[in-house]
Amino acid sequence: xxxxxxxxxxxxxxxxxxLAHWLAExxxxxxxxxxxxxxxxxxxxxxxxxxxxxxxQRMLAGRLPFPPxxxxxxxxLMEVEPGRALFQGTPRVDHFNPMGGVHGGWFATLLDSALxxxxxxxxxxxxxxxxxxLSVNYVRGLSPKAVRVRAEGRVVHCGRQLATAEARxxxxxxxxxxxxxxxxxxxxxxxxx
Numbered sequence: 001x002x003x004x005x006x007x008x009x010x011x012x013x014x015x016x017x018x019l020a021h022w023l024a025e026x027x028x029x030x031x032x033x034x035x036x037x038x039x040x041x042x043x044x045x046x047x048x049x050x051x052x053x054x055x056x057q058r059m060l061a062g063r064l065p066f067p068p069x070x071x072x073x074x075x076x077l078m079e080v081e082p083g084r085a086l087f088q089g090t091p092r093v094d095h096f097n098p099m100g101g102v103h104g105g106w107f108a109t110l111l112d113s114a115l116x117x118x119x120x121x122x123x124x125x126x127x128x129x130x131x132x133x134l135s136v137n138y139v140r141g142l143s144p145k146a147v148r149v150r151a152e153g154r155v156v157h158c159g160r161q162l163a164t165a166e167a168r169x170x171x172x173x174x175x176x177x178x179x180x181x182x183x184x185x186x187x188x189x190x191x192x193x
Contacts, residue, residue, distance in 0.1 A: 015173035036062025052123035083155040085117035102142040114153030115182040129184040136180040
């Protein structure tokens with residue numbers, strides 16, 4: 001994904017091809033998710049002993065439920081690999097602020113999801129994390145004219161107590177809309193009694 005700057009926008013025909021590819025990928029992912037258990041939260045016994053990457057891979061395969069917020073805010077986890085998570089979202093009128101643009105909270109939630117899931121991919125079984133700090137830089141307003149946007153999160157550092165990650169929110173034409181960073185606290189998960 002080319003997300004360096006808004007100056008690296010693709011030509012209109014390249015952007016249209018990129019968008020068509022994004023939409024086809026999204027249709028495949030959503031078909032797997034819809035064939036699975038749907039929106040919800042995995043039971044502790046479903047994720048016991050699984051590292052974070054495997055949990056997210058099972059979610060993408062439709063074997064574990066996906067978080068309900070993804071349906072509420074119309075975004076989808078698309079890809080995961082160690083230290084990386086990619087989300088795709090659909091900015092809609094439902095996400096507008098009073099001035100007629102997509103609310104900054106929608107940007108922040110999409111970035112936070114990519115950042116957190118990138119960290120999640122590096123959690124061994126029995127370890128968890130929570131966001132301690134989220135910083136978002138808004139570069140450009142967003143409207144439904146951008147049919148889809150992607151937030152790609154990458155881990156910068158993951159230690160025993162802290163993890164940091166960075167992410168960018170871009171359109172299919174390469175336009176940068178926002179970028180952000182996170183600091184997460186890493187900890188042992190409580191064991192079942």
